[in-house]
Amino acid sequence: MKKLFVPFFMLLGISITISSCSDSDDAQYVPITPNASYPEVEAAFGSKLDLNNLSNYANQYIPPYIRKRNGNANPVTDKGATLGRVLFYDKNLSSNNTISCSSCHQQANAFSDTNIASTGVNGMTGRHSMRLINARFAVESKFFWDERAGSLEIQTTMPIKDHGEMGFSGANGDLSFNDLITKLQGIGYYKELFKFVYGTEVITENRIQLALAQFVRSIQSFDSKYDSGRIFVPNDGQPFPNFTAQENNGKNLFLAPPVFDATGNRTGGGLGCAGCHAAPEFDIDPNSRNNGIIGTIAGSGIDITVTRAPSLRDLVKRDGTLNGGFMHTANINSLQAAIGHYGTINLAPGNTNLDPRLRPNGFGQQLHLTATEVNATIAFLRTLSGTNVYTDSKWSSPF
Known part of the structure; x- marks a missing residue:
């Protein structure tokens, strides 16, 4: 951990602690280049994704009575959650290009599934797909019904590496997660998106986890x-x-x-x-x-x-x-x-x-x-x- 002291806050006697990790070039550290051109992103997504005019993920209204948080070491950023959104909906993350995270976690159903079990590339899920509403606003930091993932970051790639769900298990004849990374490196819009978020085109599992977790934590519901x-x-x-x-x-x-x-x-x-x-x-x-x-x-x-x-x-x-x-x-x-x-x-x-x-x-x-x-x-x-x-x-x- 390292502390960054900002002069204004020093006057108030307050220090801000920022978490560091192996991929510390997180979205918040890469400045936005105004009116930059992203031809691969524009060709793939058209008006649905404008990297010069990002959606507000980082500064959404949170009621003052909501105090619980998890994932403070990976704060939601507009850039990171934008990449996470693409990853969440991209069927390229499955071995046969038929399943995405959104196949089991559907926006129309509070990011769950109306089916008892969800369809994967090699079968069905063993449990019902959990709703993803307000995953950030909780004390519990473990994920899956049985809490087998120690954090949301870890959870995000476990379905991708599951033989039944998305098929990059590296076992049972499946390709490995490294094969997925090679696959994504060959897709033009990911070259632009990872450089946009992290400053380089390098794709790693950690970077995928950070972005997916930011997108999921951005999903909130406080208009009830x-x-x-x-x-x-x-x-x-x-x-x-x-x-x-x-x-x-x-x-x-x-x-x-x-x-x-x-x-x-x-x-x-x-x-x-x-x-x-x-x-x-x-x-x-x-x-x-x-x-x-x-x-x-x-x-x-x-x-x-x-x-x-x-x-x-x-x-x-x-x-x-x-x-x-x-x-x-x-x-x-x-x-x-x-x-x-x-x-x-x-x-x-x-x-x-x-x-x-x-x-x-x-x-x-x-x-x-x-x-x-x-x-x-x-x-x-x-x-x-x-x-x-x-x-x-x-x-x-x-x-």
Whole structure:
């Protein structure tokens, strides 16, 4: 780590710390050349990608009550996220040129997939494709449902190197990731884009990871009904002035912890959802364990390693339309069913990783939900959905 001291901030007694890494020529360090010509980029993308007039990724509005962040060592930049956008949508990143990151993470569906499993070059994904909304605004810095990637940067190239997904595994007869780099080096627009971002045409896995992670972290959703109300109150516990009585009731149920008797039956309080999905980010608590869903997409065996979840923002579109099934199995197809799952937790044989918050006093929780409570909670969850993230061109395909 090294510290850079800026005279103005020195007067205030503040120092700024900037992370360094092996590819420290990150996007922010390469100045933009005004009115430069990029013929390969212009030929490939036309008006959809203008390197002289970049979209705003780095300085988007973030509400003041949003405090959680991950990925500070790789801050979002306009240039880096622009390259990341191209990589995210480019089918050249798959071995047979048929699959891109966007094939499984579709903007129209909150960057998820309405299919239970997504199609790869050599089969189907083993788990449902996780929504990518507000991935940056979370304490948890590990990725994939089972947290096997230590950072978003590491995660971004793992599907590319997976035999079933994008096919550059270097095993099972696949080409290797180095072969992908050679392939990209032969594409004219990547020569221009990597030089535009990093100062040279050199393509490395690290540079690909930095750009893809910046693009994914730029995907944010803060134009929901929840946000329109939260900005006017000091904390989430206060009634929101723009909410209906039902929505405020649902919010209270979501936030308040339940009261249980000695055998795990709820006798009062709320539903305790915020114990794992704390407002206002609604991200997953990094200490969470299995949520009681132990099935697999294949339908055989059990999977108790899933301990991560995406933000609860944009579970559904604002009109209530699903962005895909819920959970890693995508086998829950409504908000009512999702709430119902937590209403009755069964202690399944073999699930040695069930979260303690779901087994009060050693028993699977029984919330004894009423129809009024379920409907209020659904009404509240729907307030967490925005609209812009589904249509904003800076997150759309440049091809």
